[in-house]
């Protein structure tokens with residue numbers, strides 16, 4: 034039997050300290066960690082009926098801070114996953130790590146268990162910026178974490194960088210990117226700072242204590258990021274993601290290609306046979322639900338045909354492009370008339386490339402991806418006789 038290839042996401046909802054900008058679900062009290070690990074293993078078991086049809090091609094442990102798990106907790110989760118799922122021989126297994134919580138023996142243990150990709154939330158190589166973001170590590174810790182990962186045998190490393198901090202100067206950001214490139218990670222994710230509602234940073238901004246960077250300054254930093262990374266050999270394959278050739282994150286690509294994945298842990302999201310659901314965003318309620326034998330689901334929706342179609346275009350544009358033949362099939366029309374005119378205009382304005390089979394945004398296009406998506410969806414809806422099948 035040919036098994037469908039899926040992704041697995043594991044959310045570890047604990048952090049040593051809450052960063053000022055973060056709205057990922059995590060708590061700073063570690064008291065419930067053991068109970069959580071027990072519940073997580075139980076949730077994985079609850080999904081065992083799904084496991085018979087699939088093999089896991091990519092796995093991502095995020096959070097929170099997975100590197101806070103002690104070796105026993107780590108092994109218990111791995112043991113449960115091994116017992117429940119079949120893993121493909123080319124599994125990509127990423128673990129997120131906070132540069133302030135890694136040590137060589139821990140990194141070696143990850144490698145021995147089969148983790149083959151590590152993602153460091155570096156954010157900046159400027160200690161002042163790191164303090165502003167309330168990160169627990171210093172620039173020196175970040176550099177050391179990457180070096181330790183190399184010594185432990187990791188040959189696939191991601192470094193996260195954040196830009197557009199209040200008052201950030203171009204030179205500081207340039208230095209951050211240069212420092213990241215000097216470490217030669219295979220992958221760099223560069224995100225602009227977002228003022229998420231209900232974070233401490235958002236409240237400071239609302240009180241007028243900090244002033245966000247102007248849109249034009251942020252756009253300038255974005256273009257600088259893309260230009261510098263390209264010069265250092267990193268190809269942009271999504272709005273915020275850059276990789277050396279062949280080192281794109283396969284787990285990310287699975288999300289953007291609308292692949293199926295199962296998410297475990299509080300707040301984790303899943304996509305399975307065109308149903309999307311998310312788990313409860315509370316460790317205690319999550320543990321209670323799972324230990325009572327129920328799925329810890331907070332929200333679930335069956336995607337309509339129209340939503341599936343729009344997702345295909347939206348996710349394709351923000352990532353590595355949309356196949357024109359797929360658009361033609363989904364929208365029941367050939368790429369001609371107004372759609373072809375729009376693509377031609379984007380090409381002339383340097384927003385996209387199109388080789389006749391695939392439409393891909395350029396760095397300039399990624400910078401205004403949301404607006405371009407709305408424009409394309411609008412033209413497709415107006416110009417095509419939309420089919421009701423996918």
Ligand code: SF4
Pocket residue numbers: 047048049050051052055056057059096097098131154
């Ligand atoms: S370490 Fe990561 S998950 Fe934890 S608070 Fe900071 S940004 Fe959020």
